[in-house]
Amino acid sequence: MSRKRFDTHNCSIAGTLELVGDWWTLLVVREAFFGSRTFTQFLQNLGISRNILTDRLEKLVEADILEKHYPKAQSQRAQYILTHKGKALLPVLVSMMQWGDQWVNEAGGAPVKLSDLQTGEHLRTMQVETENLKKLDLDQLAITPGPGASTSTLKRFE
Amino acid sequence: MSRKRFDTHNCSIAGTLELVGDWWTLLVVREAFFGSRTFTQFLQNLGISRNILTDRLEKLVEADILEKHYPKAQSQRAQYILTHKGKALLPVLVSMMQWGDQWVNEAGGAPVKLSDLQTGEHLRTMQVETENLKKLDLDQLAITPGPGASTSTLKRFE
DNA sequence: ATGTTTGGTTGCATAACGCAACCACATATG
DNA sequence: CATATGTGGTTGCGTTATGCAACCAAACAT
Known part of the structure; x- marks a missing residue:
C-alpha cells in the first residue's frame, strides 16, 4: 500500500x-x-x-x-x-529550533544561535498571541471553523 | 538499513x-x-x-x-x-497552520480559525523578530554557534 | 446473558529508505 | 594533450516503515 x-x-x-x-x-x-x-x-x-x-x-x-x-x-x-x-517557512523552522533548544538540548545549550545581523539583538521566543501581544496558551484558544472548512470540520468545531 | x-x-x-x-x-x-x-x-x-x-x-x-x-x-x-x-509545541503547529493557510490552502481559505477564547480577537501572524518586535527576514539573520555547538558547527559558522 | 465498544496485536503486501557502485560531464593539474 | 578529481546524479539490492484487514480479550451497555 x-x-x-x-x-x-x-x-x-x-x-x-x-x-x-x-x-x-x-x-x-x-x-x-x-x-x-x-x-x-x-x-x-x-x-x-x-x-x-x-x-x-x-x-x-x-x-x-x-x-x-x-x-x-x-x-x-x-x-x-x-x-x-x-x-x-522561517517561522516554522525557528519555532522548531526554539522547542528543541528548550526541550531536547536543554543540557548542552543551543547548538546554533540566531540574532539580528545589524544590532546583534537576540531573538524573541516565538509564541502564539493576539495582535495586542497577549500571549495565549492552549486553553485560551478558541478553535472554530474557518472560511475553507469542510462539512466534517464544521460539524466538529461548531 | x-x-x-x-x-x-x-x-x-x-x-x-x-x-x-x-x-x-x-x-x-x-x-x-x-x-x-x-x-x-x-x-x-x-x-x-x-x-x-x-x-x-x-x-x-x-x-x-x-x-x-x-x-x-x-x-x-x-x-x-x-x-x-x-x-x-503549540507555536510549531500554529506556524505550520499559518504557512499552510497562506501557501497551500490559499484558494479555499483557512479550514480552521484560531482566536482568543475570551475576547474573540484573532491571532497575530507568527514571525521571527527581535525582542523589540523588529521583524527579521532571512537575510537579516546572523547565524552563529551557540553554547552547545560542536566543533563541526563551530567550524561552519564562525 | 448477549451484543457492542474499546484498545489493541498479528500477518501480509507494498512503498520508502540507506548504502554502495556506477556513470557522464566539467574542471583542474601536469 | 592526458590524466585526475569534482559534480550531479542513476541504478540495484537489502532492510525498514506503512496500510489494510482480520483477529482478540477486556469493559461496558441492554
Missing part, C-alpha cells in the same frame, strides 16, 4: 506536512536557510543518501519551495535557491 | 524532528490539541491505521509529549493527555 496522503484532511497543518513532512525534507530546507546551494553542499552538511537527496530536491522544486538555477548557461551544475514560499 | 537518526546532528531542528518528524506524528499531536484523548478519537479523526497509531502514541508517551492516564483505576481504557512539553 502506498503512503497515505494528508492533503485531503481539510487542515493546513496536514497540507503543510504533505509538502515538507517527509523524512529529511525539513532538514534540506534548514540547510538552504543555512546557506547550502549545491547538491554536494547539501550532501556533505546533511549526511543524506544521494538518491534521497535527489528525490527531496526534486519534490521541493516541484512544491515551489526551492528553485533550480543554472549559474553558467553551458553547465548543468545547478544551484537550489529558496523561493519566497520557501523563505516563508 | 534502518532509518538514519537525526539526534547526532548538533541541531535543535534535527533533534525536534527526531521526536516528531515521523510520518503521522505531528498530526497526532494536532489531534491532541484539538481535543482528542482516547485511542478511538484519534483513530476516527485522523483516518490512521491502528498499528501506526499504537506506535505513534507509544513513542509520544516515551518522548514525554503525551501522558497515558487511566481515569478509572480498574479499567485499562486509557486517555492520552498533552504534557507541558507537548503543549509547548
